[in-house]
Amino acid sequence: MAKYIKKPIPIEAVEYRVGLEDGFDDIEVAVNNGLNTDAYKSPINGEKVPYILTLEGKHYISIGDYIITGVNGERYPCKQDIFYKTYVSLNQ
Template sequence: MKFQKKPVVVDAYQTDKDMYIETLEGVMHASPGDWIITGVNGEKYPCKPDVFEKTYEPVSE
């Protein structure tokens, strides 16, 4: 079986410094340029810029 992600709008910002983020999987490191995403349940996690670009696009507010 194949599945497709549901369209979900998330909040995200790009960090300009090294930081550590508490995620559901534990503490993760984010490097400058990584995106910090807030998920649908308020959870935060880092995402590398190349993956973010392939996965997300801006929405009109």
């Protein structure tokens, strides 16, 4: 199998805060859409689950997730541990 490496293309990213989501689902709706509540840690208080609409569909946002804006303006959440393994800051 051929191997590849990502091109060093700067992206925009920010740790999730209220206002960056595309909407909220009730917890029951999120569970019916496949949210695993055993592994989910809500970044907000209450029975609502924030989400982002991505090219692949709706993705729920967990505590500590980063919201990444890709090269074509698409947005998606990224788990904090994966983010730190994959990206470095240009602001250092």
